[in-house]
Amino acid sequence: MTYQKTQNNAPAEGTSSTRRSLLTKLWVLLGLVALAELLGLVFAFFKPRKQTTNAAVQNAIITAGPEESFLPGTVTAFVRGRFYVARLADGGFLALSRTCTHLGCTVPWVARENKFICPCHSSQFDITGEVISPPAPRALDIYQIIIENNVIKVDTSKRKKRSQFAASQITYPKKT
Ligand code: FES
Numbered sequence: 001m002t003y004q005k006t007q008n009n010a011p012a013e014g015t016s017s018t019r020r021s022l023l024t025k026l027w028v029l030l031g032l033v034a035l036a037e038l039l040g041l042v043f044a045f046f047k048p049r050k051q052t053t054n055a056a057v058q059n060a061i062i063t064a065g066p067e068e069s070f071l072p073g074t075v076t077a078f079v080r081g082r083f084y085v086a087r088l089a090d091g092g093f094l095a096l097s098r099t100c101t102h103l104g105c106t107v108p109w110v111a112r113e114n115k116f117i118c119p120c121h122s123s124q125f126d127i128t129g130e131v132i133s134p135p136a137p138r139a140l141d142i143y144q145i146i147i148e149n150n151v152i153k154v155d156t157s158k159r160k161k162r163s164q165f166a167a168s169q170i171t172y173p174k175k176t
Pocket residue numbers: 100101102103104105118119120121122123135136
């Protein structure tokens with residue numbers, strides 16, 4: 001009786017070999033999938049990065065307006081590009097980031113106090129973006145200003161960090 005049961009439950013030689021062959025194929029398939037993923041990763045790693053296109057650079061350059069529309073000692077906000085154009089008392093220009101260098105809040109210009117005052121932790125910056133009251137650890141970031149045909153343009157593609165204000169950061173209009 002027992003002998004018969006064992007014999008009935010034992011897999012036939014053909015069935016076992018089919019199962020083994022199926023498992024082998026499955027392993028080969030999984031191996032190929034893993035290899036394809038690995039090759040994809042290697043390819044992505046070595047693929048050259050896309051260069052910034054001229055169109056992207058052009059889009060990042062924002063026309064702020066003619067020189068004469070910015071009076072000395074004023075700050076003008078630009079929503080697109082999230083920057084300020086500050087015209088200093090001596091006629092020079094700075095393009096300042098609106099982002100506080102403490103924890104990244106948007107810093108408004110408070111004209112009646114003639115300074116930027118961060119609403120989050122009360123850091124204060126003067127018209128050049130220099131810290132006049134911490135906790136902000138450094139001056140507001142700046143953008144490059146381009147003056148073409150007496151028109152102020154701001155290149156927002158590269159925001160430049162700085163520890164403090166320096167006169168070399170000012171852009172002056174060409175003397176006519
Ligand atoms: S985020 Fe501006 S002072 Fe903290």
